[in-house]
Amino acid sequence: MNPYQFKSQENLSLRQRVFADIRDAIVRGHLKPGDKLRELDISKQMNVSRGPLREALRDLEALGLVVSAPYRETAVADVRKEEVVGLLIPVRLQLELFVLKQTRGKWDEAFFAALEEIVAEMKRAAADNDLFALIEADIRFHEQVLSLDDSTHTQQIWLGIVNRLRLHFIKNTGAFGDLGRVPAEHAALLSALRDESDERIEALWTRHIRDEDCLLCFDEKTD
């Protein structure tokens, strides 16, 4: 056998690359809610025919990042803060707690090391004041946890909310007062996973995810 592990060569179809590009443009904020996505324009810009592009738009629609109606142009969707805070984040919390409970005892050193590495990335991003990288690392931290469970449904539900969370985070950029708090919080979570009891982990985890939206609600309350 091969002693070196090659990364799986991801065979991305045109449709998937197009999808990723548009998604990134949306969650990075280059496309604002309500912006029209005209198929011909985009297909010309990307040098791609409309077939794969249309399929990519349908994928984005399924994730709630765009909205469309027959014969009307597709537009970037909006995400309202109350819905994210009241619904998406609770569902997400439920999802992560489910996986943590489900996989208790399966946490090995490789898992902890991966989280450690992500926390290090967070620190770098916070030091650089790179908000986007920070958010991506944050998401990757939680995805690493979710990946403990290989159930299709877990991934599917996560996919259904993660991009709207991205959109939400980016939209409420200004609220992140202290970027350094993010790596610190996640480091605390990691150390809890290593040493603390299940109940304590659950309590910490719940508070962490609640705090994340408090960070974001914050800007509404300041003078």
Place this chain on the structure above:
Amino acid sequence: MNPYQFKSQENLSLRQRVFADIRDAIVRGHLKPGDKLRELDISKQMNVSRGPLREALRDLEALGLVVSAPYRETAVADVRKEEVVGLLIPVRLQLELFVLKQTRGKWDEAFFAALEEIVAEMKRAAADNDLFALIEADIRFHEQVLSLDDSTHTQQIWLGIVNRLRLHFIKNTGAFGDLGRVPAEHAALLSALRDESDERIEALWTRHIRDEDCLLCFDEKTD
């Protein structure tokens, strides 16, 4: 103004009709998990070109009803009972409780009447021993509740799980011992919505949704 309210004329694209047909074939059990969906076969059978069909397949994939990989044929997805019971149903419970809390006080007579009508349908279906109709009525009951909230996210998350619930229910058909229990349970829920306190409603609702999977786990434990 017109005194008569016309139903909104639904303008369904070919893609949407194709989507609905395949979805029905899957949740009705005519297509079993693992069955291959060859684009050319289906497009010929439906007398439709592959473009809209492919988009419909991508929609089905987003809902977790089919799985596919590049250059490999799409196949009907399977749904494992543990995942439904452990994850989909808890998430669904959370979703419905959220909407109920959110819309408390907005429940009018028209809403109750709609639920009443659905319960009547359930009774008919149970009397006819028509399992499929019963399941559809059950789903419609809960969709009626969810429709109290007009948030996009609520619908989106529901869409992400409802078809897999359908698949699950159909798959575990044999478990439904007493069809009459279903309308009775929902009638109880309805009367609780009318008269009981919020706490009592929440408790009843939680028990109801838990019971639904108990009904389905049932077949594993008999004899």
Place this chain on the structure above:
DNA sequence: CGATGATCGATTGTTGACAATCTACCAATT
């Protein structure tokens, strides 16, 4: 005999052209 390479049929991926529909605008009618 086992591993590698080539070939073929089947299936999906992609494209560009054509058809159907929508929106906006303006004229006709009352």
Place this chain on the structure above:
DNA sequence: AATTGGTAGATTGTCAACAATCGATCATCG
């Protein structure tokens, strides 16, 4: 002036042909 009807341009919906890739099969070679 308000409503209706019609037209034009833009945009999406649909199609059928072509290209790329996959899996199975068999030949080749060590």
